[in-house]
Amino acid sequence: MNLRLATWNVNSLKVRLPHLLDWLEQAEPDVVCLQETKLDDLAFPLADLTQAGWHVSFAGQKTYNGVAILARQPLEHVVRGIPGYDDVQQRVLSATVAGVRVVCVYVPNGQSVDSDKYRYKLEWLTALHAWLAQEVALHPHLAVLGDYNIAPRDQDVYDPAAFGEGILVSPAERSAFAGLLTLGLRDSYDATGQADAAFTWWDYRMASFRRNLGLRIDHILLTRALADVASAWHVDRGPRQWERPSDHAPVVVDVDVPA
């Protein structure tokens, strides 16, 4: 059974709903993880998405954060947040779709390495790691999709020297990302043999998209059983060129799930 998995930080679902609906129609994904919906659950555009044929689950809050999972098939065993880690910020949502355990994550940004937000980011990643260790053991078919706010390697950054050891690239963040891979998860970018630099985010300023000054910070991690059957990884740069776009582009990968 082939499943097309996707992740997209939409930077306000209220503003981006028309883009999302258009993109769903043309890209034909089966499962989509959204981040930064920035909507309270009561304001979630459930009817629009249901009408378009999607099963939907969401964990939102007003103004900040907010995640959602859309799927062509029903969502089962939905879990909000990281169990045992109290957090008012809505950054994690999990559900099972067609036998695949899907985890949608919006990793904290960190703001700057000397900030409380950075300390929160590292603490949050520690909690994610501990929880995913259990989830990997429970679910051989596990996919962790989202905005990780970490560029794993220098080639994932348009100007590594300019970023230095700041947020998104600091050794502690990269170590945390590498730690997730030790749990038996693989970055689908690597698993599908990508060699060329591919960015998923471009600053709104400085004509960054036109000049391709970006970062690869949105990732799809897969357990071995899924990574072995993954193909066609790509960043869909289309929506980034539409009028009033999100600053992130969707990342897509196909998995031919063993029966």
Added chain:
DNA sequence: ATGGCCTGCAACGCAGGA
């Protein structure tokens, strides 16, 4: 030359993003 943009909230400027 280190900011330049976008979003939401609330109120005409700020926090936050990355």
